[in-house]
Amino acid sequence: MNDLAHWLDHQLQESAPEATLSRSFGGRNVLLRGDDFEELQQISWALGEASAIARKPSVELRVLGEVLRTAPIPDENAVGPYGVVLTLEGTGWRACVDVDEGRLLAYHAASRVALSAALIPEAPRHRSEFGRTLLHWLATDDGNLVVHAGAVGRAGKAILFIGPGGAGKSTFVRVAVGAGATFLGDNALEVSFEGDGVATWGVYGSLKVRPPLVLPDAVALGNARHDADIGKDLYDMAAYASLGEPHAACSLVALSADGPRELTPLGRGAALFALGPSTMVQFPLYGPEVFAACGQLVRSLDCWSLGQLDTVEDHGRILERLLG
Amino acid sequence: MPERYELSAPEVIADLIDGEAVAIDLTTGHYHRLRGASAEVWEALIRGATEEEILASAAGPIDPKSLSDFVVSLCEESLLRERSSIDPVAVPAWEPGMLELESFVDLEDILGIDPIHEVDPDRGWPHAPDA
Numbered sequence: 243m244n245d246l247a248h249w250l251d252h253q254l255q256e257s258a259p260e261a262t263l264s265r266s267f268g269g270r271n272v273l274l275r276g277d278d279f280e281e282l283q284q285i286s287w288a289l290g291e292a293s294a295i296a297r298k299p300s301v302e303l304r305v306l307g308e309v310l311r312t313a314p315i316p317d318e319n320a321v322g323p324y325g326v327v328l329t330l331e332g333t334g335w336r337a338c339v340d341v342d343e344g345r346l347l348a349y350h351a352a353s354r355v356a357l358s359a360a361l362i363p364e365a366p367r368h369r370s371e372f373g374r375t376l377l378h379w380l381a382t383d384d385g386n387l388v389v390h391a392g393a394v395g396r397a398g399k400a401i402l403f404i405g406p407g408g409a410g411k412s413t414f415v416r417v418a419v420g421a422g423a424t425f426l427g428d429n430a431l432e433v434s435f436e437g438d439g440v441a442t443w444g445v446y447g448s449l450k451v452r453p454p455l456v457l458p459d460a461v462a463l464g465n466a467r468h469d470a471d472i473g474k475d476l477y478d479m480a481a482y483a484s485l486g487e488p489h490a491a492c493s494l495v496a497l498s499a500d501g502p503r504e505l506t507p508l509g510r511g512a513a514l515f516a517l518g519p520s521t522m523v524q525f526p527l528y529g530p531e532v533f534a535a536c537g538q539l540v541r542s543l544d545c546w547s548l549g550q551l552d553t554v555e556d557h558g559r560i561l562e563r564l565l566g
Numbered sequence: 567m568p569e570r571y572e573l574s575a576p577e578v579i580a581d582l583i584d585g586e587a588v589a590i591d592l593t594t595g596h597y598h599r600l601r602g603a604s605a606e607v608w609e610a611l612i613r614g615a616t617e618e619e620i621l622a623s624a625a626g627p628i629d630p631k632s633l634s635d636f637v638v639s640l641c642e643e644s645l646l647r648e649r650s651s652i653d654p655v656a657v658p659a660w661e662p663g664m665l666e667l668e669s670f671v672d673l674e675d676i677l678g679i680d681p682i683h684e685v686d687p688d689r690g691w692p693h694a695p696d697a
């Protein structure tokens with residue numbers, strides 16, 4: 243066994259951080275543990291705002307501190323695409339490292355414990371890059387898929403919205419939530435396959451919209467804070483979200499700027515074309531598995547094409563047709 | 567040119583649903599779309615059918631050169647490789663139409679980059695530097 247695997251085993255046994263936070267992350271309960279409560283709050287922001295839940299955690303994320311300086315992080319030659327440490331294969335661990343920045347995310351699947359550490363303080367959105375990787379690993383281990391899509395639900399049913407940036411996913415989600423739908427996500431969603439059906443789980447509890455608002459006359463969702471780095475307003479959607487409860491996906495709507503003004507049936511191959519590559523670039527690693535799961539997803543749903551709509555009423559009409 | 571082909575797996579992944587195929591080359595980040603007659607011919611090719619077998623099953627007239635050019639385009643994108651077996655393949659009747667490989671390279675910088683070391687330092691994954 244290699245040095246890094248030994249070091250990770252030791253941390254798994256010895257690390258016993260004091261402070262804890264619990265978050266809902268996809269369809270599972272994540273326990274965050276560390277020595278610094280402020281640090282945990284920063285990371286929980288990156289994972290997504292969500293209400294704390296008391297159930298037994300399905301994964302534990304331990305945040306390590308200065309001890310990372312003792313880690314035998316491999317040189318560049320041992321790191322493959324996406325920063326994956328190749329030499330850990332067969333040790334029970336998987337890990338991503340950033341050699342230059344001294345960042346590490348490691349996951350021990352058998353015990354469902356993840357270790358995360360950074361020698362240089364990072365902005366939350368940078369932490370979220372590793373958080374996203376963890377979410378992706380967990381979903382894949384569970385046979386699920388993290389998909390590049392927005393979604394809203396009502397009465398246990400969900401509509402998924404896919405499309406490139408600027409296609410209108412966030413606008414449709416914002417207008418639908420303003421009309422009473424449940425927020426499931428504007429850009430990322432975990433789905434699980436159950437028989438012939440698909441259950442969807444919200445992941446991140448924030449909605450990101452690039453100002454100025456399209457359709458400003460929709461119901462307001464409260465105050466947003468502006469993130470200048472990404473040029474978007476961030477809305478806390480905790481009051482509108484259902485992050486720990488699944489909704490049964492029934493429809494997938496592919497949005498595009500030049501699409502039809504009415505819901506138009508979309509071939510599932512076309513839906514896969516819109517969803518597969520886009521999801522693979524949002525959630526790297528396991529490309530073949532992700533692509534196959536995207537195929538399974540579109541085969542399970544009614545697929546539609548839709549262009550950008552002019553009014554809140556038009557959005558409401560589509561919502562009623564699909565969820566009514 | 568080889569007689570029979572197969573998908574260049576695992577470097578290339580592909581799926582065909584409702585008469586439309588999507589293929590992604592994980593090494594280049596190029597992704598491709600095949601529709602209509604192109605998808606039917608694609609399916610026959612990756613099952614190992616020869617050009618002759620595909621021509622013989624066409625339900626209407628087809629220019630053999632258009633099929634050959636199509637096969638060449640698939641090979642140039644490294645989507646197909648030579649198949650070792652020589653077993654004949656039964657090809658369902660198909661309606662000839664324009665044979666076209668629609669190729670997209672807009673994600674190659676993303677599908678091909680290392681999201682830890684090769685991303686925009688301010689915006690993070692999935693933004694490539696200077697994207």
